[in-house]
Amino acid sequence: xxxxxxxxxxxxxxxxxxxxxxxxxxxxxxxxxxxxxxxxxxxxxxxxxxxxxxxxxxxxxxxxxxxxxxxxxxxxxxxxxxxxxxxxxxxxxxxxxxxxxxxxxxxxxxxxxxxxxxxxxxxxxxxxxxxxxxxxxxxxxxxxxxxxxxxxxxxxxxxxxxxxxxxxxxxxxxxxxxxxxxxxxxxxxxxxxxxxxxxxxxxxxxxxxxxxxxxxxxxxxxxxxxxxxxxxxxxxxxxxxxxxxxxxxxxxxxxxxxxxxxxxxxxxxxxxxxxxxxxxxxxxxxxxxxxxxxxxxxxxxxxxxxxxxxxxxxxxxxxxxxxxxxxxxxxxxxxxxxxxxxxxxxxxxxxxxxxxxx
Numbered sequence: 001x002x003x004x005x006x007x008x009x010x011x012x013x014x015x016x017x018x019x020x021x022x023x024x025x026x027x028x029x030x031x032x033x034x035x036x037x038x039x040x041x042x043x044x045x046x047x048x049x050x051x052x053x054x055x056x057x058x059x060x061x062x063x064x065x066x067x068x069x070x071x072x073x074x075x076x077x078x079x080x081x082x083x084x085x086x087x088x089x090x091x092x093x094x095x096x097x098x099x100x101x102x103x104x105x106x107x108x109x110x111x112x113x114x115x116x117x118x119x120x121x122x123x124x125x126x127x128x129x130x131x132x133x134x135x136x137x138x139x140x141x142x143x144x145x146x147x148x149x150x151x152x153x154x155x156x157x158x159x160x161x162x163x164x165x166x167x168x169x170x171x172x173x174x175x176x177x178x179x180x181x182x183x184x185x186x187x188x189x190x191x192x193x194x195x196x197x198x199x200x201x202x203x204x205x206x207x208x209x210x211x212x213x214x215x216x217x218x219x220x221x222x223x224x225x226x227x228x229x230x231x232x233x234x235x236x237x238x239x240x241x242x243x244x245x246x247x248x249x250x251x252x253x254x255x256x257x258x259x260x261x262x263x264x265x266x267x268x269x270x271x272x273x274x275x276x277x278x279x280x281x282x283x284x285x286x287x288x289x290x291x292x293x294x295x296x297x298x299x300x301x302x303x304x305x306x307x308x309x310x311x312x313x314x315x316x317x318x319x320x321x322x323x324x325x326x327x328x329x330x331x332x333x334x335x336x337x338x339x340x341x342x343x344x345x346x347x348x349x350x351x352x353x354x355x356x357x358x
Contacts, residue, residue: 027315028155032162034322037200039065039167058167072235192333199294199325206293207321210286211238214248214277218255221273225266227259237274241281243318248278294325 019026039061046057166173174193181189215238222230233255240247252274260267287298304324308316316323 023312024315027312027319028159029162030323031315031319032159032166034200034204034319035159035163036166036170037197038204039163040170041201043167061167062164072239188338189334192330195333196326196329199329200322202293203290203322203325206286206289207242209289210281211241213285214238214241214281217277217280218251218274221277222255222270225259225269225273227255227262227266227270229258233258237277248274248281290321294328296321296324296328300324300328 042061042064043054043057046052046060047054050057052060174190177193178186178189215234218237219230219234222233227233233251236254237248237251240251243250252271255274256267256270259270287301290296290301291298301321301324304327305317305320308320308323310316312319
């Protein structure tokens with residue numbers, strides 16, 4: 001290797017180390033790029049269909065996004081407020097009933113309960129003191145939780161600002177990214193970026209279909225179980241479906257709680273319903289859709305989620321599928337086609353290995 005090659009290799013290593021130190025910011029920029037690509041398709045649609053200039057299309061797109069957010073908050077926020085108020089009213093009654101049951105249990109334990117073990121059970125005052133100690137610990141950690149919440153809020157605001165900036169003039173940021181490639185490879189890199197954009201749009205379409213599927217099944221099941229606010233729960237399940245693995249679990253918490261206010265049997269039925277929906281979506285519908293939309297094998301989908309969640313944490317899990325789509329496109333185009341295939345063509349006696357039978 002020449003001296004310049006070694007210098008370039010060292011510079012690449014230093015750049016990778018720096019990027020790794022700022023990986024959370026890089027993931028945030030990548031999330032802004034994904035959102036920009038999704039919104040930019042809508043901007044192009046308005047410009048092509050109605051002939052609007054780009055600023056007007058961007059303004060209409062932003063207004064539609066804000067309107068969708070307001071409608072979503074109007075559907076879900078009253079549900080949270082009303083059910084939380086009911087929870088505040090029922091919680092003291094539940095603790096009071098628990099205390100009565102515990103006193104009765106200590107006064108007259110059942111025959112099957114070992115008498116010698118009863119002395120090991122702490123009394124209600126001890127339990128209350130332990131609960132107070134736990135409460136003080138939680139309150140002491142409130143400042144840490146508040147600072148984390150502020151950091152998350154700042155990251156969301158940064159995500160919104162970056163998305164708006166890139167949506168205003170995406171071509172300029174694309175040209176800036178292409179300047180990082182060698183001059184002889186920029187045209188090819190531009191072609192790969194176009195394919196990445198198409199792959200991300202196909203992925204978004206697949207996730208949208210999967211979310212509609214989950215929302216429809218959730219709404220149907222909750223209506224059959226006579227759970228209140230079935231439509232709001234279904235919308236929440238569809239939106240949380242964009243978060244792989246963790247999202248469906250989070251979407252099941254609130255309907256289970258609402259069903260628990262009715263009866264424990266209804267809450268158990270809701271848990272069974274969401275487990276069935278999650279299994280059908282994860283092991284049948286989503287792999288089938290993703291394989292057709294982005295040609296991403298089910299095992300590769302699962303491996304990418306584990307990989308990015310391990311290295312990048314919760315944000316990596318949320319962005320695992322779009323990251324996998326981008327990595328797949330770049331590996332196929334820049335490495336397999338541009339390097340391996342051309343290296344094979346330069347070999348004089350290269351033979352193509354026969355494809356093994358299925």
